[in-house]
Amino acid sequence: MRAVLVKNGAGGIDSLYIGETEKPQPRAGEVLVKVKAFGVNRMDILQREGKYPPPAGSSSIIGVEFSGTIAEVGEGVQDWKEGAEVLGLVGGGAYAEYVAALATHIWSKPAGLSWEDAAAVPENWITAFQALTIVEFKSGEAALIHTGASGVGVAANQLARTWGGSKVITTASTSDKLDWLIGLPNGPTHTVNYKTQDFAGEVKRITEGKGVSVIVDFPGQSHFAKNLDSLAVDGRMVMLALLSGSVVQNLDLSNILRKRLRIEGSTLRSRTSQYQAELIGRFKKEVAEKLTGEHGNGPFRTYLHAVYPLERIQDAHRDMESNTTAGKLVVTI
Structure with a gap:
């Protein structure tokens, strides 16, 4: 063959x-x-x-x-x-x-x-399904989906929105991607350009200071500190990749303890x-x-x-x- x-x-x-x-x-x-x-x-x-x-x-x-x-x-x-x-x-x-x-x-x-x-x-939709299952996403909760224009991101945005997400916030790197995402039926309710905007600040603004209940993350190192800042009390984050690197320096861990955060890594292929x-x-x-x-x-x-x-x-x-x-x-x- x-x-x-x-x-x-x-x-x-x-x-x-x-x-x-x-x-x-x-x-x-x-x-x-x-x-x-x-x-x-x-x-x-x-x-x-x-x-x-x-x-x-x-x-x-x-x-x-x-x-x-x-x-x-x-x-x-x-x-x-x-x-x-x-x-x-x-x-x-x-x-x-x-x-x-x-x-x-x-x-x-x-x-x-x-x-x-x-x-x-198969790979994208099952990965997104797995991710939102791991963080036990529930109707009425707010979610932050990173790399929103990726295959998994597009699937996760639709799942979170259809499953009753009160606010589904997604990030991407260009205005073209963000314009496309916000126009999708059952896509995100809000978009943030992580290169030109402080996504943690935007999350707090959109959620009126509460933060999001769940985060689906791919970047890793570059987003980690702001992810902790973006999560609400008892928030949950699943990490699916380390696209920006695996080492976070000078990290303040107090948010994890103070907010009782749960952070979990996940794979599918292995x-x-x-x-x-x-x-x-x-x-x-x-x-x-x-x-x-x-x-x-x-x-x-x-x-x-x-x-x-x-x-x-x-x-x-x-x-x-x-x-x-x-x-x-x-x-x-």
């Missing part, structure tokens, strides 16, 4: 190339999917650079989310048949014509989603298969069937920044690294 490979195992964008490799065979409990489209994520860049190896037992090929049709069913799989249209999540291997996936980690493609829309769902299957099961019941494309009528919608053919995989990675995207990057095969 054709797959996106990396010269010498790790490198820059120019190291990506389309080559021939052995087609995977589904093991017991797995299905083999003929890939129609796959999503591009920031973790893919880290893996390409040799900084984020896939979990043990996963394919070394980049890519964690896909849409496609089942080509073969492994031993013991009873709920799926060849030809079924699905989307799903894997530890690796999605940048290819075929990918082997656990039968518990796929679900039926909703009729209202294109192949491209479907490929934009979790056990059982944990992922249970999370996916909850997501399927609560969110999956309510997803539509950008022009649909559902409460949750996918938004594509750009769609690239497989032959332009390097351009897709350049687009991701530019930090100018608003919505999801998808590649078709």
Whole structure:
């Protein structure tokens, strides 16, 4: 089969190339999917650079989310048949014509989603669902969602708003991104440019000094102190990445104690298969069937920044690294 490979195992964008490799065979409990489209994520860049190896037992090929049709069913799989249209999540291997996936980690493609829309769902939406579940977000609470124009940010904003967020505040780095976000149906109620505004000050202004109950954070170091300042009493923050770095210097910890804050780190890819299957099961019941494309009528919608053919995989990675995207990057095969 054709797959996106990396010269010498790790490198820059120019190291990506389309080559021939052995087609995977589904093991017991797995299905083999003929890939129609796959999503591009920031973790893919880290893996390409040799900084984020896939979990043990996963394919070394980049890519964690896909849409496609089942080509073969492994031993013991009873709920799926060849030809079924699905989307799903894997530890690796999605940048290819075929990918082997656990039968518990796929679900039926909703009729209202294109192949491209479907490929934009698994990693971003399940990560956002997981994040708001971890911080126990409740209707009537205020939320702060960082990197609001990212795939996870767009999903988290919609989830928080639809689940009854009293105020859903999101940050981004440009006025174009913020204008786009505020115009989304079920998107954030307020936007803040974290480069030109003090987001902690804006949060206090918007919440009339109370702060937000929950924060979903990606930047890490650069936002940490202001995040503590932004949280209300008994506030909860989940950290999903460390995009700006992991070391915070000269940090005043008093807010953590004084406000009784709860701070938790979370990952998805490195979790056990059982944990992922249970999370996916909850997501399927609560969110999956309510997803539509950008022009649909559902409460949750996918938004594509750009769609690239497989032959332009390097351009897709350049687009991701530019930090100018608003919505999801998808590649078709």
